Amino acid sequence: MSISTRRRESWRPTGARRWLVWAMWLVVACYVLVLLIPGEGFNPSLDGWLSALAMWMSTLVCWTAVARSRFMRAPLALCAAGVTSYALGDSYYILSAPIGGSPPFPSPADIGYLLFSPLILAGLTAVVHRQARTFPWSALLDSTVGSFGAAGVLAVVLSPILESAASGPLSSATVVGVAYPLADLFLVAAVVGIAASPRLAPGRWILLAGGLLIFAATDAAYALLQHSAAYEGGTPLDAGWAVGLAFIAVWANELPRGGGPANPAVAGAGPLAVPTVATAAALGILLLASQGSVPGLAVVLAGLTILLAGVRTQLAFRRVVKVADLRLLARTDDLTGLPNRRALHSDVPLRLAARRGGRSALLLLDLDRFKEVNDSLGHDIGDLLLVQIGTRLSEQLRSGDLLARLGGDEFAVLLDDAGPDAAVLAAGRLRAAMAAPFTLAGISLQASASVGIALFPDHGDDLTTLLRKADMAMYKAKAARSGHHVYVDSDDNRGQERLRTLQELRVALAEDQLVLHYQPKIELATGQVRGVEALVRWNHPRLGLLYPGTFLALAEETGLMRDLTTIVLRLALDQAATWQRQGTPLSVAVNFSASSLVDAGLPERIGAMLEARGLPSSVLTVEITEEFLMDDRDRARDILGRLRRSGVRVSVDDFGTGYSSLAYLRELPIDELKLDRAFVFPMSDDPRAAALVSSTIDLAHSLGLIMVAEGVEDAVACDDLTRYGCDQAQGYFLCRPVPAAELDGWLAEHRLAAAGPGAVLDPGGMPSIAGTAAGPGR
Ligand code: C2E
Ligand code: CA
Ligand code: CA
Numbered sequence: 165m166s167i168s169t170r171r172r173e174s175w176r177p178t179g180a181r182r183w184l185v186w187a188m189w190l191v192v193a194c195y196v197l198v199l200l201i202p203g204e205g206f207n208p209s210l211d212g213w214l215s216a217l218a219m220w221m222s223t224l225v226c227w228t229a230v231a232r233s234r235f236m237r238a239p240l241a242l243c244a245a246g247v248t249s250y251a252l253g254d255s256y257y258i259l260s261a262p263i264g265g266s267p268p269f270p271s272p273a274d275i276g277y278l279l280f281s282p283l284i285l286a287g288l289t290a291v292v293h294r295q296a297r298t299f300p301w302s303a304l305l306d307s308t309v310g311s312f313g314a315a316g317v318l319a320v321v322l323s324p325i326l327e328s329a330a331s332g333p334l335s336s337a338t339v340v341g342v343a344y345p346l347a348d349l350f351l352v353a354a355v356v357g358i359a360a361s362p363r364l365a366p367g368r369w370i371l372l373a374g375g376l377l378i379f380a381a382t383d384a385a386y387a388l389l390q391h392s393a394a395y396e397g398g399t400p401l402d403a404g405w406a407v408g409l410a411f412i413a414v415w416a417n418e419l420p421r422g423g424g425p426a427n428p429a430v431a432g433a434g435p436l437a438v439p440t441v442a443t444a445a446a447l448g449i450l451l452l453a454s455q456g457s458v459p460g461l462a463v464v465l466a467g468l469t470i471l472l473a474g475v476r477t478q479l480a481f482r483r484v485v486k487v488a489d490l491r492l493l494a495r496t497d498d499l500t501g502l503p504n505r506r507a508l509h510s511d512v513p514l515r516l517a518a519r520r521g522g523r524s525a526l527l528l529l530d531l532d533r534f535k536e537v538n539d540s541l542g543h544d545i546g547d548l549l550l551v552q553i554g555t556r557l558s559e560q561l562r563s564g565d566l567l568a569r570l571g572g573d574e575f576a577v578l579l580d581d582a583g584p585d586a587a588v589l590a591a592g593r594l595r596a597a598m599a600a601p602f603t604l605a606g607i608s609l610q611a612s613a614s615v616g617i618a619l620f621p622d623h624g625d626d627l628t629t630l631l632r633k634a635d636m637a638m639y640k641a642k643a644a645r646s647g648h649h650v651y652v653d654s655d656d657n658r659g660q661e662r663l664r665t666l667q668e669l670r671v672a673l674a675e676d677q678l679v680l681h682y683q684p685k686i687e688l689a690t691g692q693v694r695g696v697e698a699l700v701r702w703n704h705p706r707l708g709l710l711y712p713g714t715f716l717a718l719a720e721e722t723g724l725m726r727d728l729t730t731i732v733l734r735l736a737l738d739q740a741a742t743w744q745r746q747g748t749p750l751s752v753a754v755n756f757s758a759s760s761l762v763d764a765g766l767p768e769r770i771g772a773m774l775e776a777r778g779l780p781s782s783v784l785t786v787e788i789t790e791e792f793l794m795d796d797r798d799r800a801r802d803i804l805g806r807l808r809r810s811g812v813r814v815s816v817d818d819f820g821t822g823y824s825s826l827a828y829l830r831e832l833p834i835d836e837l838k839l840d841r842a843f844v845f846p847m848s849d850d851p852r853a854a855a856l857v858s859s860t861i862d863l864a865h866s867l868g869l870i871m872v873a874e875g876v877e878d879a880v881a882c883d884d885l886t887r888y889g890c891d892q893a894q895g896y897f898l899c900r901p902v903p904a905a906e907l908d909g910w911l912a913e914h915r916l917a918a919a920g921p922g923a924v925l926d927p928g929g930m931p932s933i934a935g936t937a938a939g940p941g942r
Pocket of ligand 1: 347683698699700711712713716729754755756757787817818841874875876877894895896897901
């Protein structure tokens, strides 16, 4: 199992640690105040003393963070060593400074100062290394482009120093003087690199980035002033170093909470901003260089930025092509290469909509006695037969008709512009085409099929209805051995049953017969339970537990979906509140059909429901489908935007099966994609599917989105997904959907510290989960 197992580290600074941080800020504030008082320059006994105290407080905060961290100890120790080194340098500087003046430059103090950057950089590299096992190349490239761009800009700013160093005599003062801005160049590059990486979550990086930026800016200003001999100690500028270090210390103090999902603030279009700005800056530098003097280093950095940005664009383009492939794969039947059921469901509604006012016919074709072929001659022969039938059927159709294999021995044909007569003629042609014997592996075989016909718009104006009616007609044809049959109303013996179910569903909604089962979403890199998905079931008084497949379509068709969603939401939030009260908070994801999202007041209603239960909005994730995103983009953006601003998370379900384009995904307020299980299944035996999954994961990451894989049914899939850098997984292998009580048991049994988004799987817990999980094996 590649799921690593580690204990959750307690990260929230408590008691003494919090006081320490407050004390540090107090000293920093006093120091800033003292510097703001106009005075006689640098005063070692006041300014110096406060500066050293502030830095030593930061050092202390850093080392306490090291002491209590288990997972990040080595990287944190490097950062703490950097801060210590700086504090040491500063103390030496103060002790050796004459009253009202400055100590000689350079001095041994500079060794301490200068060691700061390499140590911090080494620490950061180690932090990133820890978190970067699943770091996608695209994010890495973005960071590098950003780093080079930022370094280029800084090189322009520091050009007076860099130029004089290149031309003038090399004194130790010049060497040390140049070393500072060069080190800052690296630091700024590192900061921008981190900012550009949505997947990197080294704690609250904003603190680190802020700290390093303040620090580097102070350093650069100091270097420029020192260069023109205009630097004076004891001005507010001096506070920059202490303030920068304090921010870094606070970052270190919060780091042990570990890498969570990416910083939501940088999801969406954010990650693309850094490379874009960096490229623009690089172009600006080159433009400047063509007009005047810009240091060679800046030109080189700008060139590199543009080169890398070019590579990035190329790779992104190839990725887009691959994703188009993914769509095709999802819509193609493996065996025959024909469109599959999914393609039928996505294409036919569009075709029917385009034909409003016209006519079409849906033919459902089912082979007679195909099971006997499979049983007596084997599945290989059966497969060959299906392939040849597919070929013969397509030869009989016009270019505008659509032929799809629905699965097994069932095919569907949508005939464009066809009434009853044309449909019957076509059915005859298709059956005749199958009558000639097939030769398979030296065996001659005869096949026949029964065809059911439903007409648009006479028998229905949507695909579901047409399929249902064509299916009933097909059974009629089979039973009567008539070859084909056109649907008539009396064929619909299910109409009555449907009415009854509808009546019962109304009662179910009113009388609380709906229940929820919960399936955990598990973070692959750590084994942490990241939350659960709520899945609705109907506790039917007569038929027992019914799955959503048996009643959701009916609820949708009859306008009961919004009520159903409200009930599910209420049950899920009640449960979330119960978990919260038990001290084991878990976030829940609720499925929203497109129709239950039309209500513009939804975000406010959800807000009220959360508030009534005292729940933070981050406990709720809404799962929506691509269909909703595409139906009405402006409305989708509005509703999702308001939900997301309120703190609710947004996830796109069944990703890869719909038509949403990359551009939309980038624009829309989304946190997470759930890769449909249709892609996870074939991964183990189809390298093409595996490659597509892997590049789709990279794509999600490059857009700053979290990728969740659905339908993980075995260890192989789980390992592969972990290797591809998939963030989270959900599936029977990990845990089936189960009632809340059972889930509690599961969490406890596997000694999951069910401490909210952040529970951790115990070593060896995972494999047994698959075996013991409850729920029917569907
Ligand atoms: P979904 O949102 O894609 O939910 C995941 C489905 O996959 C669930 O089926 C779950 O039981 C199943 N599943 C989980 N792990 C595996 C696995 O390893 N292998 C396989 N083959 N399946 C797995 P379920 O509960 O029958 O739900 C089916 C669909 O019904 C859901 O698909 C969702 O679209 C819809 N649904 C469920 N609950 C609700 C609800 O409360 N509201 C709405 N609007 N739709 C719901
Ligand atoms: Ca879902
Ligand atoms: Ca799904």
